[in-house]
Amino acid sequence: MELDIYLPVAGNSVNVLLLVGLGGLVGLLSGLFGVGGGFLLTPLLIMIGIPPTVAAASDSNQIVAASTSGTFAHARGGTVDFKMGILMLVGGLIGGTLGVRIIQYLRAMGEADFVITVTYVVMLGSIGGYMFHDSIRELRGAAIEQALEPPPRRRSIYARLVSALPWKIDFKKSAIRLSLLMPLLLGGMVGVLAAIMGVGGGFIMVPVMVYLLRMPMHVVVGTSLFQILFTCANVTVMQAWMNHTVDFILALLLLFGSVVGAQIGARIGKRLKADQLKILMSVIVLVVMVKMLLGLLIAPEIMLSHTGGH
Amino acid sequence: MFRRRISTTIVLSLLLPIAAARAGNGPESVQIEPENVVIGIFYSGQTIRVKASAPASQGVVIRVTGPDEPLLLKKKGKKYGLVWMNVGEVHYEAVPTLYLLRSSRKLDDLATPETLSRLKLGFDALRDRVPADSEDGARELFGDLVKLKERDGLFSSEVGGVELDSLESGRLGARGEVFLPAKTPVGEYTVDVFRFQGGEGLLVGSATIHLKRGVVVSSIASLAENYGLLYGCLAVAVAVLAGLGTGFIFRR
Numbered sequence: 001m002e003l004d005i006y007l008p009v010a011g012n013s014v015n016v017l018l019l020v021g022l023g024g025l026v027g028l029l030s031g032l033f034g035v036g037g038g039f040l041l042t043p044l045l046i047m048i049g050i051p052p053t054v055a056a057a058s059d060s061n062q063i064v065a066a067s068t069s070g071t072f073a074h075a076r077g078g079t080v081d082f083k084m085g086i087l088m089l090v091g092g093l094i095g096g097t098l099g100v101r102i103i104q105y106l107r108a109m110g111e112a113d114f115v116i117t118v119t120y121v122v123m124l125g126s127i128g129g130y131m132f133h134d135s136i137r138e139l140r141g142a143a144i145e146q147a148l149e150p151p152p153r154r155r156s157i158y159a160r161l162v163s164a165l166p167w168k169i170d171f172k173k174s175a176i177r178l179s180l181l182m183p184l185l186l187g188g189m190v191g192v193l194a195a196i197m198g199v200g201g202g203f204i205m206v207p208v209m210v211y212l213l214r215m216p217m218h219v220v221v222g223t224s225l226f227q228i229l230f231t232c233a234n235v236t237v238m239q240a241w242m243n244h245t246v247d248f249i250l251a252l253l254l255l256f257g258s259v260v261g262a263q264i265g266a267r268i269g270k271r272l273k274a275d276q277l278k279i280l281m282s283v284i285v286l287v288v289m290v291k292m293l294l295g296l297l298i299a300p301e302i303m304l305s306h307t308g309g310h
Numbered sequence: 311m312f313r314r315r316i317s318t319t320i321v322l323s324l325l326l327p328i329a330a331a332r333a334g335n336g337p338e339s340v341q342i343e344p345e346n347v348v349i350g351i352f353y354s355g356q357t358i359r360v361k362a363s364a365p366a367s368q369g370v371v372i373r374v375t376g377p378d379e380p381l382l383l384k385k386k387g388k389k390y391g392l393v394w395m396n397v398g399e400v401h402y403e404a405v406p407t408l409y410l411l412r413s414s415r416k417l418d419d420l421a422t423p424e425t426l427s428r429l430k431l432g433f434d435a436l437r438d439r440v441p442a443d444s445e446d447g448a449r450e451l452f453g454d455l456v457k458l459k460e461r462d463g464l465f466s467s468e469v470g471g472v473e474l475d476s477l478e479s480g481r482l483g484a485r486g487e488v489f490l491p492a493k494t495p496v497g498e499y500t501v502d503v504f505r506f507q508g509g510e511g512l513l514v515g516s517a518t519i520h521l522k523r524g525v526v527v528s529s530i531a532s533l534a535e536n537y538g539l540l541y542g543c544l545a546v547a548v549a550v551l552a553g554l555g556t557g558f559i560f561r562r
Contacts, residue, residue, distance in 0.1 A: 238542070251549065255553075263557070301457070305386065
């Protein structure tokens with residue numbers, strides 16, 4: 001039996017099982033890596049005939065459910081740093097507003113599309129590449145020696161800068177002591193980038209927390225999900241209010257799959273080692289980057305496209 | 311004066327449906343099944359059967375069109391000689407929302423390009439309506455617009471999509487099917503049937519498909535459109551509850 005359902009806002013019909021399945025897959029990634037998965041799901045939804053603006057907005061709605069489910073699972077396991085999350089969230093909101101202004105300015109100059117695409121590919125490539133390289137090194141055990149012997153000889157400029165910042169506080173869940181300016185600034189930076197690229201920013205947030213804030217990987221995933229929950233709730237309400245692009249039926253079917261996927265992802269994540277998680281995440285980021293790069297290099301079949309997509 | 315104009319309008323609007331019905335029931339009539347299509351929650355497009363009878367002819371063409379709409383699209387090109395991306399916009403003043411064509415034979419075998427263009431039959435005829443001097447290259451890119459619309463199922467052209475039978479009365483019976491994809495926007499769509507004889511095309515008759523939203527679909531769509539803030543908050547609330555609910559269920 002073909003189980004098709006009509007989506008009132010998207011104005012198209014899709015197969016119910018396909019949507020639940022896609023939701024499940026993205027939810028799994030979400031629970032496992034602490035990303036929203038919009039960078040993966042939005043293009044897939046466009047591929048099955050959902051208008052780009054509706055795909056992005058309804059995806060945010062779905063992520064609210066998946067990240068609630070994921071945060072719940074992680075909070076129970078004690079791997080959500082709420083203090084860090086809230087500070088980064090505040091920074092992210094300020095950064096997001098700034099990013100929207102920057103993109104308006106670029107649009108006016110007519111270079112927005114190029115800047116967005118290049119930023120996207122460069123970010124994905126460098127984050128994915130660095131994580132991949134780093135986790136391979138850790139798997140080989142090279143990093144263990146370094147961890148045992150902290151390298152005090154030549155502290156990087158970054159490390160000196162971080163230790164010079166005032167207002168240091170303890171983040172117990174992450175077991176680190178940092179200036180409260182750090183999460184605010186880095187959250188702001190991710191917010192700017194996410195707004196420019198038109199994505200939630202989970203795949204930038206996770207590496208930032210791992211490498212720049214030096215948080216433990218398992219706490220990173222839970223804390224990232226906690227933030228994504230608020231960012232996506234904000235995006236969903238704004239999109240529904242201003243652009244009327246949230247298709248609730250679409251989101252509902254996706255979240256049926258994703259809430260379950262997120263729980264399973266969080267469970268699998270607990271059994272994996274931090275570097276195994278990192279290497280898997282870096283492979284996914286690199287695959288998305290290669291797909292985007294090919295899209296840029298291969299001549300398109302149709303030289304026209306609908307407005308509203310990336 | 312003003313009142314008279316209003317009453318004339320009322321009388322005319324009352325008479326119009328009667329006139330239309332007469333034309334539909336005449337000897338050269340066109341019948342469609344179904345005429346009214348309601349978009350329910352399980353809607354996934356609708357096949358429309360078209361039947362017509364006409365004097366003996368060499369070929370028959372069925373055309374289903376929707377109202378024209380202006381269209382703004384992104385044009386892809388090579389930037390800095392390196393990467394393919396959006397490089398500008400292309401504007402079309404009037405593109406039919408839907409354009410489905412079924413013919414018993416190849417259009418070129420039935421009439422000259424001029425006749426086809428005059429009757430707006432075939433993608434070439436549609437392209438002829440785009441001004442040749444548009445700076446954004448709209449006319450040159452029309453083939454790509456057709457491909458884009460074909461991918462959505464909103465444009466299609468099928469040779470052999472009309473079956474012809476000789477009726478006892480010496481007339482010709484024509485049957486064809488078109489599929490309205492789920493993506494078709496709500497509205498009224500015109501079904502026109504043409505017959506061709508000696509290179510000339512004549513309109514056999516027309517019918518109208520009424521595509522409307524059902525109660526549930528229309529309520530959700532109007533809630534999203536008219537009460538966006540409330541709708542957004544509800545959508546978030548349900549998502550949070552679903553997330554928490556699953557958390558509780560999975561709790562060991």
